Amino acid sequence: MSSTSHRSRVLFVEGSSDKTIIKEILNIYLPHWKITRKRSGSSQPQIDIQDLQGIKNITPDKIFNQLADPNVPALGIVIDADSSASDQWQEICQTCQSVEQLRSISFPNQIPENGFICSVSDDQKFGIWMMPDNRSPGMLETLLSQLIPSDRENLWIHLQESVAQAKRLGAPFRNHHLDKARIYTWLAWHHKPGVWPDTAQRDVFNFDHPQVHAFVDWLKTLYDL
Structure with missing residues (x-):
């Protein structure tokens, strides 16, 4: 070595x-x-x-x-x-x-x-x-948005619609932070909301x-x- x-x-x-x-x-x-x-x-x-x-x-x-x-x-x-x-x-x-x-x-x-x-x-x-x-x-979260497991695509589509609706209802996140809003929502919908995944949670990101x-x-x- x-x-x-x-x-x-x-x-x-x-x-x-x-x-x-x-x-x-x-x-x-x-x-x-x-x-x-x-x-x-x-x-x-x-x-x-x-x-x-x-x-x-x-x-x-x-x-x-x-x-x-x-x-x-x-x-x-x-x-x-x-x-x-x-x-x-x-x-x-x-x-x-x-x-x-x-x-x-x-x-x-x-x-x-x-x-x-x-x-x-x-x-x-x-x-x-x-x-x-x-x-x-974009940013790191833009990359992560490409790593959604294929068997959870329907949930991801629903999430994007939900985040868009939240924005229309006055959610104050900035437009250039859209990918962040989506990814942190995605994390919140999984096993430990707000916690970044580890290798045991392959259903979160591929x-x-x-x-x-x-x-x-x-x-x-x-x-x-």
Whole structure:
């Protein structure tokens, strides 16, 4: 096992829900992502998922500090596209280009469809993934809305109608948070309302989806897992 397995791979995310769902995806597809101490003293790969509580807190100094740490072989950032993937990409590129270690990096005009990854040095990588798919407007919950199990499609259709009716009756959630309203309603209609699912609750979301596979491939490439 390479020496990097003893070092901390870091992932910045915008919020607690992002952290929870990404951990769930890792548990399903990369169960070795956590540290597992053995009698020999060896350990398995680790990803330190850090909830920065909003994209505004993904700042140049936080990126700089991680890239300056010799014990961080890779830093990844997962953000939401929100209303425009193009605009969000340009904003995060401006943030990154003000970071000393990334000034020489040539960021493309548009984020690659399978996520962005570059080499900062011979032994350090940096990457960006934009939810839901590096192209479409939306957020993590937009991706989750594509993961509804096929045998619950009728319930999902009913839920969408219910949320739309609630909006017409004065529910104050903002239009750009429609996917959030739907997903949190979906969670509330399941075993433990408001609680994010674990691998035992496959009836909540079906993570066997091409877009989830693409995200996992990005994680594997960035973190050498």
